[in-house]
Amino acid sequence: MLVCRSCTCAVIISTVHCIPHIVFQTLVKGLIGLQPGDDTTFLKREFQQFIAGLMSLPVKLPGTRLYRSLQAKKRMSRLLKKIIQEKRNRNRILGPTVNDVIDVLIGDTSGQLTDELISDNMIDLMIPAEDSVPVLITLAIKYLSDCPRALHKLQGYHSGPPKNRKPGGQTDTRNRGRVFGTGRAKEPAIKYPTKHEAARIRTQTRSLTLTGPAGDPSAVITETLRLGNIIGGIMRKAVRDVEVKGHFIPKGWCVFTYFRSVHLDESIYGEPLCFNPWRWKEKGMSTSNFTPFGGGQRLCPGLDLARLEASIFLHHFVTNFTQPPAHLWSQNS
Numbered sequence: 001m002l003v004c005r006s007c008t009c010a011v012i013i014s015t016v017h018c019i020p021h022i023v024f025q026t027l028v029k030g031l032i033g034l035q036p037g038d039d040t041t042f043l044k045r046e047f048q049q050f051i052a053g054l055m056s057l058p059v060k061l062p063g064t065r066l067y068r069s070l071q072a073k074k075r076m077s078r079l080l081k082k083i084i085q086e087k088r089n090r091n092r093i094l095g096p097t098v099n100d101v102i103d104v105l106i107g108d109t110s111g112q113l114t115d116e117l118i119s120d121n122m123i124d125l126m127i128p129a130e131d132s133v134p135v136l137i138t139l140a141i142k143y144l145s146d147c148p149r150a151l152h153k154l155q156g157y158h159s160g161p162p163k164n165r166k167p168g169g170q171t172d173t174r175n176r177g178r179v180f181g182t183g184r185a186k187e188p189a190i191k192y193p194t195k196h197e198a199a200r201i202r203t204q205t206r207s208l209t210l211t212g213p214a215g216d217p218s219a220v221i222t223e224t225l226r227l228g229n230i231i232g233g234i235m236r237k238a239v240r241d242v243e244v245k246g247h248f249i250p251k252g253w254c255v256f257t258y259f260r261s262v263h264l265d266e267s268i269y270g271e272p273l274c275f276n277p278w279r280w281k282e283k284g285m286s287t288s289n290f291t292p293f294g295g296g297q298r299l300c301p302g303l304d305l306a307r308l309e310a311s312i313f314l315h316h317f318v319t320n321f322t323q324p325p326a327h328l329w330s331q332n333s
């Protein structure tokens with residue numbers, strides 16, 4: 001349970017359900033330009049069906065999980081192509097407008113970006129929107145609530161310039177939209193960071209050698225990625241016979257490189273199971289010991305975006321909500 005700082009109403013949130021929903025809505029808006037509504041709900045439902053079949057038995061018969069998944073993808077693709085066509089028609093009449101990623105892609109003049117390709121790319125980009133970033137945010141909230149000292153530091157870091165502070169140190173949030181609602185709440189009005197805040201967040205998220213104060217959002221996000229990243233490792237196929245540290249891997253074999261065994265190795269990270277954002281004050285993120293976003297040619301291109309989204313979310317989260325006194329949420333209450 002959390003208490004909203006603006007109106008002091010109590011809000012019970014289930015981060016596991018709320019966050020993927022909010023992040024999905026926001027990303028779909030940025031990618032396709034859809035406002036929350038029927039089409040977003042349709043896309044989300046079909047997307048979940050599609051994802052459920054990504055790891056399934058390779059049997060493509062009606063009724064199987066894989067078959068249902070592929071059907072769902074076709075339905076998503078149909079809707080996306082319809083949206084792309086509508087946008088192309090609008091551009092022909094009114095001239096090009098750029099509001100979202102599809103607008104950018106249909107503005108490409110090379111003639112190589114077919115509607116099929118654009119629609120496939122949109123579906124691919126929904127995967128991190130539904131899974132990776134929401135899990136990162138959910139875990140950050142879990143670790144912060146288990147570590148009040150880090151939460152307190154983060155609240156201090158985000159408490160804003162003095163003119164916005166209320167007596168008692170809280171940030172004046174009266175004019176801000178609420179990030180979470182009780183179910184009755186209207187669509188959240190997002191407060192975008194100022195130019196100055198955005199520049200600061202950009203610097204922090206890009207920095208690979210992190211030296212900021214222990215409570216800064218970047219260290220919290222980095223430590224969350226180390227301790228509980230959704231992606232435990234990645235698959236690779238040997239393109240020729242290769243020997244790695246005395247182990248022979250024949251050509252054609254698949255190898256699973258397991259990030260977690262490095263991220264939780266106590267010879268690299270002391271007390272590896274302990275959530276400790278302070279460790280990043282001294283430690284740099286060397287590429288071989290910290291690989292939540294993979295590495296090399298396949299390094300995740302969304303790493304800055306993922307960090308930025310999580311930073312903005314945490315900012316709103318810690319400035320708008322606080323934990324109520326223990327007696328309000330203890331088991332006996």
Ligand code: HEM
Nearest residue numbers: 125128132133136231234292293294298300301302305306
């Ligand atoms: C916490 C969030 C995220 C994590 C932990 C994550 C992790 C990863 C990892 C480990 C890979 C490498 C896969 C491999 O080498 O086989 C990858 C690839 C990729 N990620 Fe992310 N990712 C996140 C967010 C995002 C976001 C927000 C986007 C885009 C909006 C994105 C787009 C991609 C794409 C397109 C690839 C494929 C790159 C390629 O194959 O060349 N990811 N991600």
